[in-house]
Amino acid sequence: MAATSTGVVVAGAGAVLLAGNRAQGHVVGDMSAGVLISATDAGETERYWTDRRMGGATPIDQRADDGVRAASGSVARSKTFGGIPTLGALFFNNGGGDHYCTASVVHSGSHSLILTAAHCLHGGRGGHYARKIAFVPKYDRGRRPYGVWTVKSMTVHRNWVSKGDVDLDFGYAALNKRGGRTIEKAVGYNKLAINQGTGKWVNIAGYPKIVHDRRDHPIYCRTKTKRKSKYQIRMDCTGFYGGTSGSPWLLNYSGRTHTGYINGVIGGYQGGGSTASTSYSPYFDRDVYDLRTAADKRA
Template sequence: MQKHLLLPLGGLAATGLLAAALVSPATAASTVSKAKLASPANAADIIDFWTSDSGANLKAAKAYGAEHKRVPKHVSTGGPAADGKPGVVPAIGYEKVAGGKSKNVNLPKTVGRAFFVIDNDLYACSASAIQSQYRNLVATAGHCVYDLDSNRQTVSKWVFVPGYYDGKAPWGVYVGKQAFTHYDFDVYEDLDRDYAFVTVYNGIGYDAKKEAFVDLGPLGSNAGGQGFAYNQKVGQPVFAFGYPAAPHDDGNYVFTGEKMKWCYGKPVYPVVESSVKVEEQIGLKCSMTGGSSGGPWILKYNSNRRLGYINGVTSLGGDTDGNHRSDMITSAYFDGETYGVYRAAYSLWSGSLVKKDGSIGITETK
C-alpha cells in the first residue's frame, strides 16, 4: 500500500548548517541552525525568474512531495511533552485587541505559497507571515527550505507570495534572506522538528507604466502577521491552511495549488512513522495533499480579524485507511525549542531591494 507524503525523503547533507545556542524563557537552551538564502546582489535574478512571462514559472511549480510505502501509526497513549509553561506572541496589530466572532471562514491574508528551485526543477510549498520585530518573517516547514536530497544546505531562488491565487501576487513577492531551523532537523533529519522561520526582504511589485520595480515595504505591513503559540495542550481546535496541488493516490486531481484551502479539527497525538524518524508529531484529519506542506495550523483563529496563533505547520500527510485518498496531515509539536528557533529570527532586519531608479540591486543599509 502506498501513500503520498507531503515532504521529500532522502539523505540530508553530511555537513550541518551554522549552529548557535539561544536561551529562551521556555527552555534551558535551544539549538538553532541558520543559513543564507539570497543576498541583494542576486535578488534581481530571482525576481525576474519568478515574475517574467506573467509569472509562468509560478504556475509551473510542482507540489514538493514524494511517495512512501508506510502509513503513520496512531498511538492513543503518550504524546509530545511541553518543556515549559505555555506561551503566546500576539499577531501583528492586535497585541491589545479583543476580536469578535464570525460564522464565516474568511481566508487569512498572511498565508501564501513558497516557491523554490532544486536541480532546475520548480517546486512550491505553503507558508504564512508571522509576527516579528521588523514584520519580515515567514513560518513554513523545514523541508520547504532545506534541500534534504543533496549536499547543498538550502534550496535556491526561494520566494514567498502571500495571498497567492491563479498565478497572481496581490501583496507582492518577498525574496528569502535567511532561514532558521532546529539543529536536530538540519543535522539528524529529525522530522519531529520539521519547521523553519525565514526572514524576507521588503516586498517587490512592478509599475507597468513606469516600467520599474516598486518597494512595497515589509511583509507584515501588507499581509499582516499571525501570532505564535507554543507548549499548548494538544487537542485544541485549529484551522490548517495551505495550497494542496498533488493528486490523491488514486490519481484524482481534486486540487490545483492555485487557490488556498483549509481544514478544521482537533489534533491528535502522537503520530509515529519510524521510517522517517517521526515519533511525536501531531495529526489532523484533513484531505489536503502535497503542496500544503508548510501551511500554518492556527489556534484561536478569528475570521473577522483573519488572525490567530500559529501552533504548527504541515509536515507529513497521506492515506491512513487504505482507500488511496489523503485523509490526514501532521505537524511537529511546537514547544519551547520551537520558540527558541523563532526568537533567533524574530529581531533580524532585512531591508529593501529596490533602488531609487526602480531597479533591483544592493540597497541594504540600516
C-alpha cells in the same frame, strides 16, 4: 475561513501563547543553522518567477489520495476559499526543479518572518538550502495581489540539517522589504503558540496540488488536533494533497482579522503525511520559539 475559539491564555506581550509559565522544550541554547541571501540573488529571484514558472512548479511533497471521504462525518472535509493575506505559496528551486510549499506570516521583532516546514527550506541530512525562494501572499489562480516577496535569510534547526530530525521540521525565512514596507505592514501577521497540548480546534489552510483542484484555489479545514507521539501531533481532514507542506495550524482564528496563533505546520512525520486525509506537525515547544529568535537576528 470560519472562526474558532479555544481557552488558551495570552502570555507576555501577546507575541506567543503559552500553556503555562515556561516555554518548555528539549533543546537548550542557539541550535539554529541559516543562510543569508544577497540583494543580487534576491533581484534575480523576483525576475525568475514568471507566471509560467509559477504555474509549472510542482509540490515538494507527494501525498496519495487514500480514498477517504467525509460522508460519514468521521473525517473533516476541506473547502476551497479565496485565501487570506497572511497565507501564501512559497516557490523555490531545489536543484531538481521548481517547487512550492505553503507558508504564513508570523509576528516577530523584525516584522519580516514567515514560518513553514523545514523541508521546504532545506533538504535535511545530506541536502542543501532552497534557491530562488519567494513568497506570494494570497496567491490564487496565478494572481499576486500583494506581489512577490524575496527572501533575505533562512533559518532551520541544526539537527534538521545534520540529522533530518522530523521533530524539528519547521523553519523561518526573513523577507526583504517591498516598497519600503515589511511583510507584516503589508498583510498583517499571525502570532505564535507553543506548549498547547492536543485536542484543540484549529483552522488549517494551504495550497494543494492543482491536479486535485483545477480551480487552483487554496483550501482550509477546521478540525481538532490529536497526539501522535511525544513531539508529533496529527489532524484528520480530506484534501491536503502535495503543496500543503508548511500549512499553518491556527488556534483562535478570527474571521474578522483573518489571523490566529500558529500552533503547528504540516511537516514532521512522513514529511507531514503520506496521504491527503491525515496530516502531521512537529509539536510546537521551546524549540520553535527559540528558532524564531535566531531567525530575527538574521533578518
